[in-house]
Amino acid sequence: MLFEFMRRALHHLYNSRKTQYHMAPDSGSPDSGQPDINSSADKALRELKDLLGDSSDLRTHSFRFGPDNACEGVLLFYDGMVDTKLITEAILRPITAWQPSKDQIPSKKNLAECLANEVLCAPDITVVKTINELGSGCLSGDTVLIADGCSAGLVISTKGWDKRSVTEPQSETVVRGPREGFTENLRTNTALIRRKIKNGQLHAEMISAGRKTRTSICIMYIDGVANPDVVSSVKERIKRLDVDSILESGYIEQYIEDAPFSPFATVGYSEKPDVIAARVLEGRVAIVVDGTPFVLTAPMLFIESFQTAEDYYARTLYASFMRILRYMAYIIAAFAPAIYVALTSFHQELIPTTLLFTIAKAREGTPFPVLLEMLIMVFSFEVLREGGIRLPRPVGQAISIVGALVMGEAAVSAGLVGAAVVITIAITAVCGFLVPMQTDSISLIRLIMIFLAAFAGFYGMAMGVLLMELHLSTLTSFGVPYFSGFAWTSNLQDSIIRMPLWSMIKRPRGVSKGDTTRRRFFIPPFRPYSDPEGTDAEGEDH
Amino acid sequence: MIAKTGKIRVLACAALLPALMAFLSGCWDEHELNELFFVTGIALDAASDPDKIDIALEIEQLQSDKSNGSSSTQTTSSQGSDAILLKAERETVEEGIGEIDINSTRRIFIHHNQVLLVGIELAEQGLENNLDLFTRNTEARADVPLLIVDGRADKLLSIDVEQETIAGVYVARVSDRQSTISEYYKVRILDFISKYIDGTTAPVIPVIKLVNKNNKDEIEFSGMAVFIGGKMIGRLSDDETLGYIWAMGGVSGSVVTARSDSMTASLYITSLNVNREITVRQDGGVSVKLAVNASLEIKELIEFDAIPVKELIPILTDMVQKAIADRIINTFEAVREMDADIYGYGVDIHRKYPNEWDSGNMKERWPELFSDIDFKVSVKAAIPTTGKAIQSMEMEEYNGEN
Numbered sequence: 004m005l006f007e008f009m010r011r012a013l014h015h016l017y018n019s020r021k022t023q024y025h026m027a028p029d030s031g032s033p034d035s036g037q038p039d040i041n042s043s044a045d046k047a048l049r050e051l052k053d054l055l056g057d058s059s060d061l062r063t064h065s066f067r068f069g070p071d072n073a074c075e076g077v078l079l080f081y082d083g084m085v086d087t088k089l090i091t092e093a094i095l096r097p098i099t100a101w102q103p104s105k106d107q108i109p110s111k112k113n114l115a116e117c118l119a120n121e122v123l124c125a126p127d128i129t130v131v132k133t134i135n136e137l138g139s140g141c142l143s144g145d146t147v148l149i150a151d152g153c154s155a156g157l158v159i160s161t162k163g164w165d166k167r168s169v170t171e172p173q174s175e176t177v178v179r180g181p182r183e184g185f186t187e188n189l190r191t192n193t194a195l196i197r198r199k200i201k202n203g204q205l206h207a208e209m210i211s212a213g214r215k216t217r218t219s220i221c222i223m224y225i226d227g228v229a230n231p232d233v234v235s236s237v238k239e240r241i242k243r244l245d246v247d248s249i250l251e252s253g254y255i256e257q258y259i260e261d262a263p264f265s266p267f268a269t270v271g272y273s274e275k276p277d278v279i280a281a282r283v284l285e286g287r288v289a290i291v292v293d294g295t296p297f298v299l300t301a302p303m304l305f306i307e308s309f310q311t312a313e314d315y316y317a318r319t320l321y322a323s324f325m326r327i328l329r330y331m332a333y334i335i336a337a338f339a340p341a342i343y344v345a346l347t348s349f350h351q352e353l354i355p356t357t358l359l360f361t362i363a364k365a366r367e368g369t370p371f372p373v374l375l376e377m378l379i380m381v382f383s384f385e386v387l388r389e390g391g392i393r394l395p396r397p398v399g400q401a402i403s404i405v406g407a408l409v410m411g412e413a414a415v416s417a418g419l420v421g422a423a424v425v426i427t428i429a430i431t432a433v434c435g436f437l438v439p440m441q442t443d444s445i446s447l448i449r450l451i452m453i454f455l456a457a458f459a460g461f462y463g464m465a466m467g468v469l470l471m472e473l474h475l476s477t478l479t480s481f482g483v484p485y486f487s488g489f490a491w492t493s494n495l496q497d498s499i500i501r502m503p504l505w506s507m508i509k510r511p512r513g514v515s516k517g518d519t520t521r522r523r524f525f526i527p528p529f530r531p532y533s534d535p536e537g538t539d540a541e542g543e544d545h
Numbered sequence: 546m547i548a549k550t551g552k553i554r555v556l557a558c559a560a561l562l563p564a565l566m567a568f569l570s571g572c573w574d575e576h577e578l579n580e581l582f583f584v585t586g587i588a589l590d591a592a593s594d595p596d597k598i599d600i601a602l603e604i605e606q607l608q609s610d611k612s613n614g615s616s617s618t619q620t621t622s623s624q625g626s627d628a629i630l631l632k633a634e635r636e637t638v639e640e641g642i643g644e645i646d647i648n649s650t651r652r653i654f655i656h657h658n659q660v661l662l663v664g665i666e667l668a669e670q671g672l673e674n675n676l677d678l679f680t681r682n683t684e685a686r687a688d689v690p691l692l693i694v695d696g697r698a699d700k701l702l703s704i705d706v707e708q709e710t711i712a713g714v715y716v717a718r719v720s721d722r723q724s725t726i727s728e729y730y731k732v733r734i735l736d737f738i739s740k741y742i743d744g745t746t747a748p749v750i751p752v753i754k755l756v757n758k759n760n761k762d763e764i765e766f767s768g769m770a771v772f773i774g775g776k777m778i779g780r781l782s783d784d785e786t787l788g789y790i791w792a793m794g795g796v797s798g799s800v801v802t803a804r805s806d807s808m809t810a811s812l813y814i815t816s817l818n819v820n821r822e823i824t825v826r827q828d829g830g831v832s833v834k835l836a837v838n839a840s841l842e843i844k845e846l847i848e849f850d851a852i853p854v855k856e857l858i859p860i861l862t863d864m865v866q867k868a869i870a871d872r873i874i875n876t877f878e879a880v881r882e883m884d885a886d887i888y889g890y891g892v893d894i895h896r897k898y899p900n901e902w903d904s905g906n907m908k909e910r911w912p913e914l915f916s917d918i919d920f921k922v923s924v925k926a927a928i929p930t931t932g933k934a935i936q937s938m939e940m941e942e943y944n945g946e947n
Contacts, residue, residue: 352656363607366578
């Protein structure tokens, strides 16, 4: 009883602390408090400046307009976030040219609505009643207009900051397929997806997260195809984010993923609109985050790491061959160094005699045990890889030359490591690049396997593989089993091999729910010479 | 709380797992490659002391500096070869290997042994006590070729061969080449033992000898040694060996030379299969009928100029059939004299007539029954092609009629 009481008390304390933390006020956020707009333009402007913190890039522009310049107005915007040309054309020019006849002059109270409806030439104008709404508009790059004597303000969409144009993504290049990639601009990205899926059922829901950064996040899915449980789960997880800042989709990924300590990623990502569109069409939910070209998708299955966009653009046989190659590459990248260690330190009898002598001759004179030799090479490779990525491109090339010389030539000729180890690591490295989505997990598994192999040979490796399999089969992504791609017969069509597109009738089972049919019938491609009624065949018989 | 307990449990499991693995695994079996001496050939010879045998291990020399190897008794490093020879003289093979092992700088590793050579003197004294290690030891492979050396076996391992760098590998590869002609050319330790435990079959093992041609050491296959009860009791000549190989069937490769008057024809056997029919007669005796089916290719014809082309094939067929049958019968007669059933006919009868075999005490009477076998051979040869040329030089011109 006593323990139960203590447990409850502790639980209560823990919860109340958490609630306090959640409710901690954030002075910089415009959401705190909801004061109305003062009818005096000066006062309203002051309040707004207080809210936004009078920073130097916050620009104000006072002007007079209306009949006999009787009305007074103020424009407020952040420099650099707005299109000044648009402000001139859509706001200032029409408003200063506005000279209504006397009977059409609105009362000052209704001035804001009149301007929005009759005068201004912008497509997106919102009449708002609170200072906070004005502040939010200003922060997201819109222009705020306050008219003296009116207790409503206008938020006019004039977003126009410098942005990168749509270019070919660096991390996912293709030989055949669209070359466009996402940019850092949320709207561009959602438009790129919508351009692929011109369907009213493609829903896009905006959420903002990050107390300080107020990052816009857009959740996109096809209603009726995506599993509603997954959609609500994604929304809920993002809404529950209590985080200061979100600067990249990686932040979100780490907050919403199912298994944060697993080496395997359970949220997918891509830089290519066609890939994201294909995943959305399969029933996945896309999470587009403002400020990054990497769009997340959920749920993610293990099999996704081996599927590339080009698999579907290339013809079946070649695509299947590449798929099989990728699986083999994964196995080599994760296990080859461990197999080498196990073979050379425990199971020498399994190596063919001639090969054994070649390896043994290379090992003669090297000072370190095979485990250490392998670790040195793995470590050097990871260091060089990291160096190659982070350094500017010209220096990166220099690094790779040094790496190739040091690792490939000098280390062997100096007798520090055996040539066979260098070859193993080289093959491993190249194979690792075939499955970019699993590069992180491969690096970790490789290291664990090397230790297990050095410790207990193939027995240790078998234990490691068993644990890995257990872990993988218990892993889920938003409630969908990670191995779901291998679980259903219909999913196998797009697993180790890629069946012809015309034979894939159903969307992946487990991912989509509702409208799961891709095509209604199993129809092979129409061949012009074949006669569906078989009259040709009869004719030949005669 | 529950989650915490669960976490502790997982952590405890994760910590215990490696500890448990240390007890379960064979991690004491870990050996770096540069801590091993890879044995590529084993030679067993009769020692001067009749209770002992000479054991020699040929070891692949991996390090460039050859001073590492040493042995209790003797170290021979053959010039130019990549191998060293470590020797010991002990009562058993295991003792010998053990002695060499503890007196070497590295652990002796016999998994990769390529060949087991036995000196002819030891073969005559008896092999059965020296082969047990190769079936029992987990490291030793029983599928390596077993060969009898005409002379000292260790001498053959220390030769400097030209075709390969290591003598053990050289011998094993030559033996492999022969087995492409017929599997009966290659006798593995396992084959010898399985025939030995048949009881009635007399195992045979190829014999090799060291020859010196143009000041270069080479090995030459010279017949087969016939064993009864683990002891070598006789030898088959090269011709008799061929007769044995043909009688066993499954041949693709050897050459038949058929002679008649002054004519000599060499034909290549593309395939030779034997159907053997073994019956126990009413009188209790055993009859063996071999139906040989051979397909051959003409390779060389000498002094055939008197033969018209259209008669060539029938004449040749007769010659070849006779040559094959003669050779098989000659071999049989030779082993009949030794009372050695090298073909395994006894096993066939045991399988075919299990009741008679037991009730008639045929196992005990087998040497006697074998020497009285009624042995018949019928050969059916086919020569589907004459080779590239239809007729030889000076042969009567072929006019297209047949």
